[in-house]
Amino acid sequence: MTRDEARALDAADPLRHFRGKFALPEGVVYLDGNSLGPLPRETAPKLGDMVDRQWGERLIRSWNEGWIEAPQRIGGKIARLIGAQRDEVIVTDSTSVNLFKLIVAALRLDSSRTTIVTEAGNFPTDLHVAEGAVGCVPGATLKLVSRDQIAEAIDETTALLLLTHVHYKSAERFDMAAWTARAHARGALVLWDLSHSAGAVPIDLNGAAADLAVGCGYKYLNGGPGAPAYLYVAARLQKRLANPVSGWMGHAAPFAFADAYAPAPGMARWLAGTPPMLAMAALESGVDLMLEANPVAIATKSAVLFDLMRSIGDTLGLDCISPGDPMMRGSHISFRHPHAYALCQALIAEGVIGDFRDPDILRFGLTPLYLGYEDVVIAGEKLAAILAGQRHLAPTFSKRYAVT
The missing domain is CATH 3.40.640.10 (Type I PLP-dependent aspartate aminotransferase-like (Major domain))
Structure with a gap:
């Protein structure tokens, strides 16, 4: 999917207006809402x-x-x-x-x-x-x-x-x-x-x-x-x-x-x-x-976001361990990679926040209320660039995780 195609999907998204209800930092693609949800603007x-x-x-x-x-x-x-x-x-x-x-x-x-x-x-x-x-x-x-x-x-x-x-x-x-x-x-x-x-x-x-x-x-x-x-x-x-x-x-x-x-x-x-x-x-x-959100719209968008992220992972040769059937899974997607921790840290340095699970799982939360299709495309682009230079990735990880 191109960025233009993703933007078209975002423009037609019935949940799109919820993005403005969260205090998300500029320049950050947040794929860890399955671990800690972002701050709603009404909370403060x-x-x-x-x-x-x-x-x-x-x-x-x-x-x-x-x-x-x-x-x-x-x-x-x-x-x-x-x-x-x-x-x-x-x-x-x-x-x-x-x-x-x-x-x-x-x-x-x-x-x-x-x-x-x-x-x-x-x-x-x-x-x-x-x-x-x-x-x-x-x-x-x-x-x-x-x-x-x-x-x-x-x-x-x-x-x-x-x-x-x-x-x-x-x-x-x-x-x-x-x-x-x-x-x-x-x-x-x-x-x-x-x-x-x-x-x-x-x-x-x-x-x-x-x-x-x-x-x-x-x-x-x-x-x-x-x-x-x-x-x-x-x-x-x-x-x-x-x-x-x-x-x-x-x-x-x-x-x-x-x-x-x-x-x-x-x-x-x-x-x-x-x-x-x-x-x-x-x-x-x-x-x-x-x-305020329509639960059917949440489930529908979650499935599409998953398919998009799964197709990116397939293209990059990542091993997806999450079920393909939307009725058999939640709203996050996990890939197995020998350098998962290093990939996670490299993505964070590029403004894409996912998380890591020991020993080799790279996990992305696909939270439909505020995550856009273009966000997923951007995350895929950055992941592809990191993998293209993966010889620089450390083969081991520290137990002092930056993201839990």
């Missing part, structure tokens, strides 16, 4: 209001003027992006903490089911948290298996199948409905990590009869670095599951200040500490922006 003014008026003027009165309801309010908005009911999602803590809560809760639900099944090579925090969580429940074990062995690993001892919807390296996507049904047929629950899919690909938790889910707020939701995360519990399970992190905000009557803990009804029981309101404001700004 909203944070300014939070600091100057709500905190600065209203002081503690702001807790009664919208702060205390923020976890449920923002959770209800995220619910619209992931196919859930507004009373099934709440914003709280980090993805890691929420994983711990739900894993332990699932293990405690039925003492005859003691095993967590998950994919070897899953996102590390999922595995690390799962390892720690099983240590908190006597008799519980963690079973790591390859993707092609997951189905046979689910049996009558399985309490929970823990899956990441879109794989962080390859972008391979699980069929949520099919895998949920497979686990349910064996009597197990499923916990989905939506961190690399929410806001990028269609998700229908209720349509898939999903049980549990978590996700972060700082990737495709553009909530800022370290933005609060969210968790989902299907309505049918909310009375049966208990939060093992029994903090005061999850109490049925937090301001009664009772010594004994009594869990709040519904999703409020999954709260623990005081909501971080500055971070909440930034996340809400990003979520509001995402809700």
Whole structure:
């Protein structure tokens, strides 16, 4: 594709106007929004209001003027992006903490089911948290298996199948409905990590009869670095599951200040500490922006951007490890190359920001809200020029990554 052809596609893009809603630096092609979304222009003014008026003027009165309801309010908005009911999602803590809560809760639900099944090579925090969580429940074990062995690993001892919807390296996507049904047929629950899919690909938790889910707020939701995360519990399970992190905000009557803990009804029981309101404001700004976009247009453009980047990679002789079928992948594309780290750093020096995954993966986020077709063509041109002179690329990489 030529630059002129790409510009024509950009001019006809129904999502094109969203680009101006982000504070993207001039001369930079940003292909890492799958790791950290860029800054929405509305976020800074909203944070300014939070600091100057709500905190600065209203002081503690702001807790009664919208702060205390923020976890449920923002959770209800995220619910619209992931196919859930507004009373099934709440914003709280980090993805890691929420994983711990739900894993332990699932293990405690039925003492005859003691095993967590998950994919070897899953996102590390999922595995690390799962390892720690099983240590908190006597008799519980963690079973790591390859993707092609997951189905046979689910049996009558399985309490929970823990899956990441879109794989962080390859972008391979699980069929949520099919895998949920497979686990349910064996009597197990499923916990989905939506961190690399929410806001990028269609998700229908209720349509898939999903049980549990978590996700972060700082990737495709553009909530800022370290933005609060969210968790989902299907309505049918909310009375049966208990939060093992029994903090005061999850109490049925937090301001009664009772010594004994009594869990709040519904999703409020999954709260623990005081909501971080500055971070909440930034996340809400990003979520509001995402809700303005047509999800069908996002998915359609993501597929075209992928095909364009894939054709560039094919032309340059790169080994694409991401699925070709758009229904089987997320919204990033990954190539394997022996000098992937050096390529990533060379691209960054040229104003094209992608990222690297150990040991040899060059990964590009294809975020439709602000990424243009011409951006991808420019990235391809710079990649081609770097590869043409690849004798200068270092054959090894430093562990001190510039991009994570």
